[in-house]
Amino acid sequence: MHTKRYMHNCFYPKHIFVKLRDNGEWSIRLIDLEKLRWRFSSYFAMKRDLSTFNRHADKRWTTKDRLYFFKHYLQSNVLTAKDKNLWLRLSSK
Numbered sequence: 359m360h361t362k363r364y365m366h367n368c369f370y371p372k373h374i375f376v377k378l379r380d381n382g383e384w385s386i387r388l389i390d391l392e393k394l395r396w397r398f399s400s401y402f403a404m405k406r407d408l409s410t411f412n413r414h415a416d417k418r419w420t421t422k423d424r425l426y427f428f429k430h431y432l433q434s435n436v437l438t439a440k441d442k443n444l445w446l447r448l449s450s451k
Contacts, residue, residue: 371415
C-alpha cells in the first residue's frame with residue numbers, strides 16, 4: 359500500500375486482520391479503506407500511517423513489541439540511519 363503511495367489515513371491495529379494458513383503462510387487483510395488516499399510521497403504516507411498505528415496500539419504493546427512490528431513492516435533485521443530516525447520520531451509520540 360505505502361510503496362504504491364497510498365495512505366490508509368485511519369491505520370489502527372483493529373483494521374488489520376492476520377491469519378496463519380494451513381500451509382504456514384500468513385494472510386493479511388486491511389479493512390476500512392474508505393479513507394484511503396493517494397499521496398505524492400510514499401515516505402509521507404508510511405510515516406503518517408505508522409504514527410497513527412503507533413498511537414492507537416494497545417497500551418500492552420511494549421516498546422520491544424512496537425519495534426518488532428516496525429522491523430517486520432520494513433522487512434529488515436537491521437535498521438538504517440533513516441529508519442532509526444523515523445523510529446525515534448514514532449516512538450517518542
